Amino acid sequence: xxGSIEKGAAAARLLRVMVPAALGLWxxxxxxxxxxxxxxxxxxxxxxxxxxxxxGSVLPVHQSLAFHDGRFYALTRNAPAVVEASGRVxxxxxxxxxxxxxxxxxxxxxxxxxxxxxxxxxLFYGKxxxxxxxxxxxxxCLYGVETQQVYCAEDQAARL
Amino acid sequence: MSTSLTPxxxxxxxxxLLVTGRAECRARFEQGAFQLVLCRDxxxxxxxxxxxxxxxxxxxLSSPGQVVSRDELLQYAWQDRVVxxxxxNQQIYTLRQILFDSANQxxxxxxxxGYLFNPGFVVDFVSPAPTPEALPADSPPATPALPExxxxxxxxxDSLVAHAAxxxxxxxxGARSLLAGSAAAILLAATTLGLRYWGGSSEPFSQxxxxxxxxxxxxxxxxxxxxxxxxxxxxxxxxxxxMTRAPARLIVHxxxxxxxxxxxxxxxxxxxxxxxxxxxxxxPNAQLQGCLx
Numbered sequence: 279x280x281g282s283i284e285k286g287a288a289a290a291r292l293l294r295v296m297v298p299a300a301l302g303l304w305x306x307x308x309x310x311x312x313x314x315x316x317x318x319x320x321x322x323x324x325x326x327x328x329x330x331x332x333x334g335s336v337l338p339v340h341q342s343l344a345f346h347d348g349r350f351y352a353l354t355r356n357a358p359a360v361v362e363a364s365g366r367v368x369x370x371x372x373x374x375x376x377x378x379x380x381x382x383x384x385x386x387x388x389x390x391x392x393x394x395x396x397x398x399x400x401l402f403y404g405k406x407x408x409x410x411x412x413x414x415x416x417x418x419c420l421y422g423v424e425t426q427q428v429y430c431a432e433d434q435a436a437r438l
Numbered sequence: 439m440s441t442s443l444t445p446x447x448x449x450x451x452x453x454x455l456l457v458t459g460r461a462e463c464r465a466r467f468e469q470g471a472f473q474l475v476l477c478r479d480x481x482x483x484x485x486x487x488x489x490x491x492x493x494x495x496x497x498x499l500s501s502p503g504q505v506v507s508r509d510e511l512l513q514y515a516w517q518d519r520v521v522x523x524x525x526x527n528q529q530i531y532t533l534r535q536i537l538f539d540s541a542n543q544x545x546x547x548x549x550x551x552g553y554l555f556n557p558g559f560v561v562d563f564v565s566p567a568p569t570p571e572a573l574p575a576d577s578p579p580a581t582p583a584l585p586e587x588x589x590x591x592x593x594x595x596d597s598l599v600a601h602a603a604x605x606x607x608x609x610x611x612g613a614r615s616l617l618a619g620s621a622a623a624i625l626l627a628a629t630t631l632g633l634r635y636w637g638g639s640s641e642p643f644s645q646x647x648x649x650x651x652x653x654x655x656x657x658x659x660x661x662x663x664x665x666x667x668x669x670x671x672x673x674x675x676x677x678x679x680x681m682t683r684a685p686a687r688l689i690v691h692x693x694x695x696x697x698x699x700x701x702x703x704x705x706x707x708x709x710x711x712x713x714x715x716x717x718x719x720x721x722p723n724a725q726l727q728g729c730l731x
Binding site: 290292293296297299300303304306307324325326327328329330331332334336339341371372394395396397399400414416417419421423425426427428430 | 712720729
């Protein structure tokens, strides 16, 4: 009987330590999930320039990515092809942030017959519903792992 | 004997309604009067238990379903008097007779442990109890209508002990579950944090290299690809470095089939040059200048 009481007391003491410890750890995990850069993905990331294709032709390129309230809106133009995509920004328990495409549309592809296949593939990847693009921070920029794209915020470009 | 010497029972109300071994007969234990009042067909029959018999029943009813040792019953019922075990046996026998407990189902014997009062035979605890003086022998019963006892078959003694211990057992089981759950939560959280900080990361490789006034940030998925990128774009980057004397910054990385160069400007503007791999060493200087300006 005494042994049972002692065991019960020990279990109660252990509970008093373990339950707050478990809660604290999960608060830490949750804090890491919500307080990393995904929570600060706001604003506009854009680049403009030129693409030199395999046949030597040059086309204008433009890329814009805007974040607002946990959603993203992207536009990629490899003239004359234009891809629009939008979706949500997800952060998993491991703290990895992903863009999840919910809607996408591509236009002008018929007139873009000279585009290199790799370029077209990347355009299509970013348009498909359910496509996921993992974002990693590199300096002041973001790196899209699957599409191998770099997004730099205009106001942070000087912080390379 | 003086009842003033008797320690008051605190756990048992003044009156306890019981079921006896006969379905048509109920009983009310009035501890203050040391009596069991048997109610049969609207008639009451009072049976004196005596001080010790009443105390034995009182102690058993203070914790129905729990085993009370013989020693404790002897101490409780006879206090400091030295009596033989036979006295207790006699009182138990008498109580069983009064309660029509021929099968020893109401007061159960737990060999080498003691006795317990089967809680299935306890109908209710009533307080305050009517005093014996207020209960004329020929008056109609002052007890409230006896509720029907549970109609379920009575369990054997061992299961009654288990029933009595069920509450703390549940508590212990709940505590164990909580402990196990907490341990699992801690383990899962630690694993999550471990994976987050030491593994499972798809973080790209990057390296900043200076070429005079030009700072180049290379980004690639793997270290090997990074080295390859540096090699394959070295001529291009050298061309950029030769074109600028003012501090400038580039980001160089590859995408499927292409090399991409971003020229970062202090005003926040980013010029982007995307070059097919086959064209990397054939870029007109005008395009490089356009990126830098």
